[in-house]
Amino acid sequence: MQRNTQQRDAIRKVLQGANRPLSAQELLEAAQRHIPDLGLATIYRTLSSLCSEGYLAPLELPGSAIRYEVANSKERCHFLCRTCNRMLKLPASLDSFPVRTPKGFLIERRELTLFGQCADCRKPALRPAKMRKPSARKPAARKVRSRTRN
Numbered sequence: 001m002q003r004n005t006q007q008r009d010a011i012r013k014v015l016q017g018a019n020r021p022l023s024a025q026e027l028l029e030a031a032q033r034h035i036p037d038l039g040l041a042t043i044y045r046t047l048s049s050l051c052s053e054g055y056l057a058p059l060e061l062p063g064s065a066i067r068y069e070v071a072n073s074k075e076r077c078h079f080l081c082r083t084c085n086r087m088l089k090l091p092a093s094l095d096s097f098p099v100r101t102p103k104g105f106l107i108e109r110r111e112l113t114l115f116g117q118c119a120d121c122r123k124p125a126l127r128p129a130k131m132r133k134p135s136a137r138k139p140a141a142r143k144v145r146s147r148t149r150n
């Protein structure tokens with residue numbers, strides 16, 4: 001198999017397996033399990049070519065690395081966890097978010113990103129209080145002063 005084809009296949013495999021948008025860095029780390037000497041420049045080159053072929057769609061958020069996902073919908077809904085920085089795909093229809101555009105405008109694609117904390121990151125907070133691990137810091141022992149009155 002040609003090396004170029006191998007790289008493209010590795011990236012495709014990783015994105016399909018992840019089922020969520022991945023940054024170039026996340027893709028590199030996962031694709032290196034298939035091709036250990038894969039570099040970031042190759043990842044960017046391959047991503048650029050897969051995007052121009054329409055196989056991948058970039059997802060850009062201000063102040064965040066571009067993420068990529070398989071382009072299979074004109075409606076995209078995602079959730080970005082503010083704690084672990086993972087982006088997840090949400091099965092949502094954007095019909096429930098009506099937007100009015102000025103007369104004569106044409107909407108070509110619709111994207112919605114929700115921000116918050118994923119279930120994994122919320123786990124400690126979701127656990128009932130009695131199940132929580134005691135904090136590492138022990139409460140300061142109270143000094144019992146015996147007061148003796150003379």
Ligand SMILES: [Zn+2]
Nearest residue numbers: 081084118121
């Ligand atoms: Zn998270």
